Amino acid sequence: MKNKVKVGVIGCGTISGIYFKAGQTFDILDIAACADLDVSRAKAKAAEFNIPKACSPEELLADPEIEIVINLTIPKAHAEVCLAALEAGKHVYVEKPLAVSREDGKKIIKLAKERGLLIGGAPDTFLGGGIQTCRKLIDDGWIGEPVAATAFMMNHGHERWHPDPDFYYKVGGGPMFDMGPYYLTALINLIGPIRRVTGSARITFPERTITSQPKFGQKIQVETPTHIAGIFDFAIGAIGTIITSFDVWGSQVPRIEVYGSQGTLIVPDPNTFGGPVFIRRQGSTEWSEVPLTHGFTENSRGLGVADMAHAMISGRPHRANGDLTYHVLDVMHAFLDSSRSGNHVLVESSCEKPAPFPLDLPGHALDN
Incomplete structure (x- = not known):
């Protein structure tokens, strides 16, 4: 013990x-x-x-x-x-x-x-049962070689519900820096690091009115893009598409899908730890829901901290590590750099795909 x-x-x-x-x-x-x-x-x-x-x-x-x-x-x-x-x-x-x-x-x-x-x-949601199940399916070849992926995070921002939403519209906020880490971290975990980025970004509403309490009626001056669309190349050659937006009133696009040479995988919301996970393989006409192979399906924020604590003691690498979090930061900046310059941006940083969780973790033990 x-x-x-x-x-x-x-x-x-x-x-x-x-x-x-x-x-x-x-x-x-x-x-x-x-x-x-x-x-x-x-x-x-x-x-x-x-x-x-x-x-x-x-x-x-x-x-x-x-x-x-x-x-x-x-x-x-x-x-x-x-x-x-x-x-x-x-x-x-x-x-x-x-x-x-x-x-x-x-x-x-x-x-x-x-x-x-x-x-x-953060995020450590990629360590949850939903995305770890997707990782196992990809690693085991269920959809073949990853060809492409899409990721969409689209809503109308946080001023309607958050008690202090100002910082979401300042530098370091916005939909890419607020929610992009969930989507990019999940995709890097599933497919690997990103080598090149292209993006377009805009501020659609320069001023926002808070309708939540206790700051109801106060105005926010928007200082960071609130709609970002990007294309990116993974190091292995797969192509990704992402949109993050605080400018959209409603959407029915999927959260994340991964397209392989032999099938398609629907990945659950990367802001959650659970499922559902769906797959449609070559030759099939129907989607099949895949039972989750891993635990930690409830809201388990702190899972990355616990994994890091075990790494401190054992000397093994931890999964939600600094190289991964810096690579995500670098990629997010690259989308905005590309939008400003009108050019592709080669991503300077890289990282290893985090090790997947084993199937047989007992309870909340993370020794492996």
Whole structure:
């Protein structure tokens, strides 16, 4: 039985609740502290989820018992908090995106390697039963060689429901940097790294009106593209198509489909951990639903942290790792670079496909 790894959470906003709830189900993790610039908010989360310590970010980073910091701050603070945590000798798992700029992303990766520390990053939904089932189907040759893939994330933004939606429309936000990581990470896990990108992007509505509480009626000045369409080439030669949009009132396009030389695979929503998964193979006239081969089908945010904790102890690579999260950041910037320049953009970074989960993981054990 392994000792628990002590974890501290910085950033006690909307997304933190599921990390506290789901994270407490992993045997390897001990969520020992939470922090926020607004300490009263940290205290409220500590009371709600029975976290022993609520404090300021500085106090959490100074705590010698904390081994992993989960960084749930807003995107523009990701780099600052990651770098501070690494300087304090902590391993770091950060919400998406890794950073706002490539430069900051590189600084994080470089410092982690210099200090011998691990960097991990969201999303970890690709480790769930739905996409792990798809990974096994592709690896086992059920659809043959991947030829192409499509990915669509289309809605009308977050100002209708989110209590503090401003940052979604600032640099580091928008549909590509907010939701693109789910889709791109899933596809890289399924097919591999991306080598070339072409994109077009626009701001359709320069001003947004908040209709959620408590900021109802306030205006947001939009500073980042809200409709991005892209074509990209995987390193293995398959061609991808992606649209991410906060400018669309409704859509019936699929989330993700992967087209192979011998069949087509319908991949579940990459913002979830479960299914369903459908396949139609060469010669068939019907779609077949595939039973999920892997566990973690409920909302399991924190799964990537748990996998990283096991990697810390065993020395094996972790799956939602820094190279993957930086590659996704690099690709997202490449779509915007291409739109500005009117040219293809060769992607400088690359990464390994994360190792798939084995079929026989018992419960919430992630030793392998």
